[in-house]
Amino acid sequence: MDIKKLFSMQRQLDERIETERGLRGERLVERKLLALLVEIGELANETRCFKFWSSKPKAAEETILEEYVDGLHFILSLGLDLSLHEHVKWPHVQESHPLVEQFLHVFEAVQTFREKMDEQAYDQLVYAYAQLGHALQFNAEQIERAYVAKNEVNHERQSHNY
Numbered sequence: 713m714d715i716k717k718l719f720s721m722q723r724q725l726d727e728r729i730e731t732e733r734g735l736r737g738e739r740l741v742e743r744k745l746l747a748l749l750v751e752i753g754e755l756a757n758e759t760r761c762f763k764f765w766s767s768k769p770k771a772a773e774e775t776i777l778e779e780y781v782d783g784l785h786f787i788l789s790l791g792l793d794l795s796l797h798e799h800v801k802w803p804h805v806q807e808s809h810p811l812v813e814q815f816l817h818v819f820e821a822v823q824t825f826r827e828k829m830d831e832q833a834y835d836q837l838v839y840a841y842a843q844l845g846h847a848l849q850f851n852a853e854q855i856e857r858a859y860v861a862k863n864e865v866n867h868e869r870q871s872h873n874y
């Protein structure tokens with residue numbers, strides 16, 4: 713995965729949104745953290761991994777992958793806002809936790825990142841999120857492709873007064 717390319721695409725999208733909406737220079741970190749938590753919740757909902765009371769199947773793989781890269785957008789965006797992105801590599805994950813546990817672990821990593829907002833907490837958030845991708849059985853190439861596609865959709869939405 714070419715994470716430098718993704719950071720660069722994220723910067724272009726964020727700058728466009730902030731410029732066109734008159735938000736340049738405004739602190740957006742808290743709103744992006746909440747947006748990230750909401751996206752992770754939406755992703756969990758699509759997987760239905762915690763819905764022991766329901767027999768409905770999970771969403772299609774592409775829907776789940778799209779939700780996953782929505783969260784990745786906000787993680788990249790937070791790294792850029794706080795200048796924590798320079799040294800980041802997309803982790804090569806070999807092992808992950810069962811899905812429910814992995815989701816809870818990602819929520820914890822977001823909370824720790826909110827408290828610390830340093831390089832170590834950012835790396836741990838990126839790692840936990842990559843592990844979530846592994847638990848969902850997405851490989852780095854699929855994630856990169858889905859990110860690029862969704863980034864384009866996000867530009868189109870801005871062009872059409874979303």
Ligand SMILES: O=c1ccn([C@H]2C[C@H](O)[C@@H](COP(=O)(O)O)O2)c(=O)[nH]1
Pocket residue numbers: 725726729781782783785786789862866
């Ligand atoms: O500053 C921003 C604001 C939004 N998004 C992207 C991330 C998600 O892919 C999408 C979320 O939009 P909703 O579909 O949840 O409205 O917008 C960014 O990349 N940067």
